[in-house]
Amino acid sequence: MKMFEKDNYDMEWELLGIILAGMLALTFYFFRIPLLFPVPNQSKNSRESRFDVLRGFAMIGIVMIHIHSYFQFFHPGDTFIIHNTLMLSNLARFSVPMFILTSAIFLKIKEGYWISKFRHLVVPYTVFSIFGYWIKYNHYSLNEFFTFYALGKVFTPFYFVPLLLQFYILFYILNPIMKEDNWRNIILLISFLINVISNLGFFDTFLPIEYHSISIFNYIFFFVLGIHIGKTKQSNSEINQNSKFILSIYYVLSLILVLIVSHLFGTDLKNHHTIYPILFLLFVWQYLNDFNGSISKILSYIGNQSLFIFLLHPFIIHFMHSVDPYTFGGPFFGYVLTLLLNVGIPILISIIIQKGKFLYQSHHLT
Structure with a gap:
C-alpha cells in the first residue's frame, strides 16, 4: 500500500513537471522565442564564471535543503517555521541536478583524465570520509566504514561523490558515440525516458535497496544533457526584451504553481524530478547578464569553491546539531546565520589552505 501511495505521489509530481514543460513549449512556440540552453564559449581557455554562478546557486541550494532538516530536528512541532523551511528546501531541489549537469559540460577525455579525478575528487573524499566516520560514530568497524564509503553514507550528502564517479565512467564509455549529432540527440531522449521511469520507481524492485541513493538512473538525463551542452556550438540567437517579459510571466506562474502544490502536499520533493531543474537552468541563464555584478x-x-564547501559543510551542520538554531536570535536570524556559517566557514578554510599552499610553494621556489 505504501509503495502504491509513493508511486502515486511520484506520478503527480512528474505530471506537474510535464504540465510545466508543456506550458513552456507552448510559450516558446506561440511567441517565437528561441530555446537557448547555456553553451560554453569554445574560444575561451580560462574557466567560465557563468557556469560557476550556476554552481554557486546549487551549493547554496544544497545547504538550504539540509537547514530544513536541522530546524526540523529541534522544532518539529513549530509547523509555521517548518512549513516555510520545507518550502525553501523544495525550491532548492534543482541543486544536485545542476551540479551533475555543470560537471558534465566541460568533461573531456584527455591524458590524465583518471589521475585528475583521483587527485581532485577521490583523495579529498577519502580524507573527509575517514575523518567524518571517526567523529560521527562511536563504534568503529572497517566493514561498516567501507560500506559507508562506497555508498556515500558517512554523511548523507556524501552520496554525491560515488554518484559522480559512476557518471565519469559512463562518460568514458559514451564519449565516442556522443561526438555524432544524431546519436547525441537519440541518447538524450533515451536518457530522459530512463530518468522519468526511474523517478516513478519502476527500477526500485530490480535494484538493491542500498544502491537506490546512488543510482545513476535518477540523474542520467541531467548528465547527458550536460554532455550535449558541452558539445553544442554557440548560437548567435538572442532573446529580446519582449520575449524576456513573456518568459518572466511564465516563470512567475510556474513558481506559484510549484509553491501551491508544494503547500498542498507538505512533503519533501526529490532532488531528481526532471523538469524543475531545467526550468531553473533556463531562467538563470536567460537573466544572468541582468544580475548585479x-x-x-x-x-x-x-x-x-563548491566541492570544498560540499565536503566540509556536513561537518559544520553535524556539530550545529548540538545547538538550537533559535538561540541565534530566533528562527529568521537562526536560518540566515546557519546558511552563512555553512557556506562561509568552508570558504574561509579553503582560503587559508590555498594561502598556505602559495606560501609553501613560494618559500621552496626561493
Whole structure:
C-alpha cells in the first residue's frame, strides 16, 4: 500500500513537471522565442564564471535543503517555521541536478583524465570520509566504514561523490558515440525516458535497496544533457526584451504553481524530478547578464569553491546539531546565520589552505 501511495505521489509530481514543460513549449512556440540552453564559449581557455554562478546557486541550494532538516530536528512541532523551511528546501531541489549537469559540460577525455579525478575528487573524499566516520560514530568497524564509503553514507550528502564517479565512467564509455549529432540527440531522449521511469520507481524492485541513493538512473538525463551542452556550438540567437517579459510571466506562474502544490502536499520533493531543474537552468541563464555584478562575483566564487564547501559543510551542520538554531536570535536570524556559517566557514578554510599552499610553494621556489 505504501509503495502504491509513493508511486502515486511520484506520478503527480512528474505530471506537474510535464504540465510545466508543456506550458513552456507552448510559450516558446506561440511567441517565437528561441530555446537557448547555456553553451560554453569554445574560444575561451580560462574557466567560465557563468557556469560557476550556476554552481554557486546549487551549493547554496544544497545547504538550504539540509537547514530544513536541522530546524526540523529541534522544532518539529513549530509547523509555521517548518512549513516555510520545507518550502525553501523544495525550491532548492534543482541543486544536485545542476551540479551533475555543470560537471558534465566541460568533461573531456584527455591524458590524465583518471589521475585528475583521483587527485581532485577521490583523495579529498577519502580524507573527509575517514575523518567524518571517526567523529560521527562511536563504534568503529572497517566493514561498516567501507560500506559507508562506497555508498556515500558517512554523511548523507556524501552520496554525491560515488554518484559522480559512476557518471565519469559512463562518460568514458559514451564519449565516442556522443561526438555524432544524431546519436547525441537519440541518447538524450533515451536518457530522459530512463530518468522519468526511474523517478516513478519502476527500477526500485530490480535494484538493491542500498544502491537506490546512488543510482545513476535518477540523474542520467541531467548528465547527458550536460554532455550535449558541452558539445553544442554557440548560437548567435538572442532573446529580446519582449520575449524576456513573456518568459518572466511564465516563470512567475510556474513558481506559484510549484509553491501551491508544494503547500498542498507538505512533503519533501526529490532532488531528481526532471523538469524543475531545467526550468531553473533556463531562467538563470536567460537573466544572468541582468544580475548585479557583485552578486554574480560572489556566486561565481562560491561555485568555484563548491566541492570544498560540499565536503566540509556536513561537518559544520553535524556539530550545529548540538545547538538550537533559535538561540541565534530566533528562527529568521537562526536560518540566515546557519546558511552563512555553512557556506562561509568552508570558504574561509579553503582560503587559508590555498594561502598556505602559495606560501609553501613560494618559500621552496626561493
